[in-house]
């Protein structure tokens with residue numbers, strides 16, 4: 001008999017937990033959340049995860065044998081410490097070791113983009129529209145740009161634990177400098193803040209992404225139209241690199257920028273222009289799980 005799957009999504013403001021019966025049945029047995037209170041520091045975050053797990057045990061009457069954990073950033077496979085986390089209290093910390101000591105069971109960690117890709121593969125849009133896909137690339141284009149690779153149903157982490165991190169590939173100098181130390185990263189061009197910065201560079205005013213999109217759709221703001229055209233152009237160019245290198249069966253695009261419809265039409269045309277092939281067969285899909293993907297993907301880590 002298969003063990004129920006326990007997953008926890010460690011977010012900047014909330015820690016969410018779920019228990020699902022199995023890969024074949026994702027109807028949650030229990031789903032609950034607690035505040036992260038990350039400003040109180042690393043030890044407090046560990047304590048909050050423990051509190052959540054104790055609460056889940058009590059409410060479900062079950063005991064986990066292992067737990068999947070979705071994290072911002074990633075566990076360095078060699079150093080076994082966290083890196084690239086925007087919740088900076090985690091960086092440099094041996095999160096897996098500390099959690100396993102606290103909880104007394106093995107923990108499987110993966111970054112949130114990997115969890116997103118995994119959840120959409122097993123339970124989301126990939127399962128629905130491309131059930132035979134072997135290689136899935138999950139993109140998150142929001143405040144930042146990240147990605148995760150799922151091969152034959154499993155996360156592919158890579159030697160440095162950074163497989164799929166296309167957000168810091170070079171895309172175009174016009175993106176300007178990036179917090180990572182490079183210039184022109186994909187993230188500087190395709191993230192929400194990147195689009196806002198570009199719009200501001202033309203007009204001098206800072207608009208929300210939502211407003212830029214609304215202006216572009218209304219058709220009376222040339223700067224907004226230019227911003228979205230540029231997004232479509234560079235989306236195709238950036239995704240052509242993924243396609244040439246990994247040639248996935250499916251690409252799932254999450255995050256706020258992933259909601260912009262034109263990337264699935266004009267962005268695809270741009271991809272056609274840039275890939276090393278005479279046609280585009282890769283399916284580029286909108287995710288179907290919404291905010292749930294993180295915690296469900298964490299549960300799928302222990303399947």
Ligand SMILES: [Zn+2]
Nearest residue numbers: 168178180185
């Ligand atoms: Zn960068």
